[in-house]
């Protein structure tokens with residue numbers, strides 16, 4: 031029993047770290063552009079498979095293949111914005127449908143290239159360590175530390191740099207930001223690219239710990255959405271907090287109750303939160 | 318006769334801003350009354366509160382002797398209290414006739430339209446507001462003046478006892494204003510109580526016998542337009558805005 | 564103020580983001596007078612649309628009868644079933660503005676319930692189908708009530724979450740005893756010995772469904788649906804209980820999606836949890852986007868293009884045809900993006916306009 035609590039602690043932290051990366055980008059995009067990007071999970075998917083192909087099929091150097099995968103994820107983000115989101119920005123549903131179609135497209139595309147079988151990416155360093163009596167792969171340490179660093183970097187970026195401040199300005203009051211001469215379109219594009227980068231990083235860090243499959247984008251998308259809904263749309267701190275709560279709760283469910291419940295847990299959270307507190311845990315109330 | 322609408326100590330806060338502050342007034346059945354105030358005075362918010370689109374932080378609203386505070390907008394409409402919007406809101410992809418039909422399909426409208434049938438009733442309203450020859454066009458192509466009339470037509474379709482008109486003259490030419498004037502007078506003559514906002518008194522001067530002036534969410538004064546126009550606080554409120562008659 | 568910013572601001576003020584699918588850009592048709600409705604059936608047959616419909620129905624009946632090809636009949640059956648499914652989505656999304664991304668919930672529930680009743684209770688297919696649809700309506704209530712408070716993209720994701728909950732539930736095997744686990748239910752009896760007869764049954768059901776759907780959207784209730792879609796709070800201000808009507812829309816839509824789902828499992832004689840996947844909702848969206856949103860009859864064209872034309876015409880194209888056959892979703896995702904991006908009206912309206920010119924020409928007008 032005690033041992034299991036420690037399990038929850040460690041696996042939950044890992045889950046939370048991954049979710050924080052995914053949800054942060056998703057929520058930033060929502061805050062800045064008011065668009066729900068259903069292609070968010072596809073960023074994760076793409077990075078995984080590019081990483082897999084470069085590192086395991088083409089045997090390119092680890093660092094180079096990581097950089098390559100991230101560059102591809104970011105460029106896909108940019109292209110998605112220019113080709114799909116920008117022309118349809120006036121219509122939220124239009125954006126939702128095309129990004130949905132994009133996600134389906136990516137899934138099928140990956141299926142064509144890599145087949146439907148699960149694949150495996152090797153961790154940065156093989157082996158496992160023991161901590162608090164729980165044995166887990168070393169990769170987990172990369173996940174937790176990497177996520178910690180990235181989340182803090184993003185926090186710094188948003189509060190310190192000019193672009194970061196513009197991002198905040200646009201998400202707080204779009205019209206005022208426009209009047210101050212901020213190019214909101216460009217900011218949204220940058221935000222989407224950042225979100226792709228974060229999802230990509232989540233993939234690089236986390237994917238080596240388990241199999242990659244063509245349909246995994248959906249699970250991550252819905253988890254990101256659940257966290258965002260839970261923490262409040264467009265609220266950065268709420269998002270990180272929500273990610274960890276979700277991570278622990280999910281792991282708790284799968285250890286103590288049932289793994290099925292753990293899979294549907296984010297979905298239940300979405301439904302319940304949307305009903306009870308649509309503005310999220312820390313989010314400001316919408317009209 | 319008798320009081321049809323009684324608003325008591327109505328208060329609404331948006332964050333730190335008190336948009337409506339301890340607002341009270343009464344309207345008699347059949348009255349024709351105006352509400353003026355400079356931009357941002359809180360007129361629209363008062364209407365939103367009365368019509369149920371927003372929940373007050375404090376205060377009560379009684380309509381026809383019944384407490385309607387906290388009821389949903391459609392419930393209030395079906396009791397006979399109907400409002401129009403400052404920014405016209407039509408159903409863009411439906412014909413003008415159907416726009417009015419929707420109102421006639423509400424329980425209250427249906428009862429009124431029972432004898433003649435929905436289509437007939439809606440057409441009748443359209444001829445009243447002067448849009449019958451445009452009945453089959455979608456509202457997106459109508460000029461602003463026509464949209465204002467449609468807005469009133471939609472409200473009329475629900476067979477209101479009291480009609481809250483939010484700046485029905487804004488953005489209209491003189492002739493179009495005259496049209497709307499005539500339309501509102503007709504409604505008033507038919508016994509509909511009319512409560513109308515404007516941000517300059519000139520628009521309402523010849524129309525209403527009584528005006529409530531508000532500023533920063535509070536009633537400044539209440540009385541015949543002449544008196545209100547010369548009231549010290551009203552002049553102050555409008556100072557720097559080109560005066561009450563601008 | 565720079566022009567671009569001003570435009571943005573005015574967009575923000577007029578609230579154009581509330582419109583569905585960016586329709587405002589496709590205002591071409593709006594500048595035309597909305598035609599009078601035709602009242603009697605006899606009158607309708609002789610209108611352009613009426614005669615076209617009759618021709619299409621006759622054509623659909625004749626193709627399998629003439630070719631006697633089981634493969635073609637099977638494809639036509641899929642087309643019929645999915646046209647009902649697409650139309651049910653169109654009623655909810657196109658007419659009522661409730662863009663559900665979890666339409667596969669209704670489809671899947673219909674499919675499972677019908678299959679279960681045929682298999683376990685040995686009920687005739689027709690009754691099972693009706694029960695499947697009724698249960699889908701109940702699920703429509705369960706999904707609808709919580710989702711009613713959601714708008715736009717939230718509704719889309721909320722409903723999608725529902726469909727994935729069901730998928731996981733059915734996958735997990737926790738319902739094994741009644742509804743089978745991962746493999747679902749299989750080995751259902753055929754609807755009829757002869758495929759052509761099955762085809763005719765389904766055709767009749769499809770025609771009835773469309774007639775009912777079209778009657779609904781042309782009735783007062785349809786007017787209210789459209790009002791809710793165009794501006795929900797304005798409908799509220801017109802005294803319409805929007806919650807009630809949205810729920811009605813969910814139920815009607817759920818019923819027909821349930822019919823489609825039931826027919827799907829009855830026809831394929833098996834069902835598995837994948838019917839709950841977002842993929843099936845995606846099918847409906849693609850077909851409606853192809854045919855044209857808020858048209859109902861566009862769904863038929865959309866389904867036809869998707870199942871018959873794309874399936875058949877891509878074959879002779881060799882390699883690329885093969886890609887479609889194996890990865891229809893890939894191609895349809897591209898189609899969906901292109902349609903929404905460049906042809907929001909769908910192909911029904913433009914196609915009808917061209918055909919109509921031809922028709923007038925034939926009649927020497």
Ligand SMILES: Nc1ncnc2c1ncn2[C@@H]1O[C@H](COP(=O)(O)OP(=O)(O)OP(=O)(O)O)[C@@H](O)[C@H]1O
Pocket residue numbers: 331334336354355356357358359360361362363403516
């Ligand atoms: N939903 C809201 N959230 C925050 N503040 C609001 C909201 N609605 C209104 N306000 C604020 O309340 C105040 C009163 O606004 P209101 O629209 O009622 O004024 P008004 O008298 O109708 O002005 P106008 O003549 O411009 O129509 C304004 O300062 C406005 O900014």
Ligand SMILES: [Mg+2]
Pocket residue numbers: 360361362403483
């Ligand atoms: Mg106002």
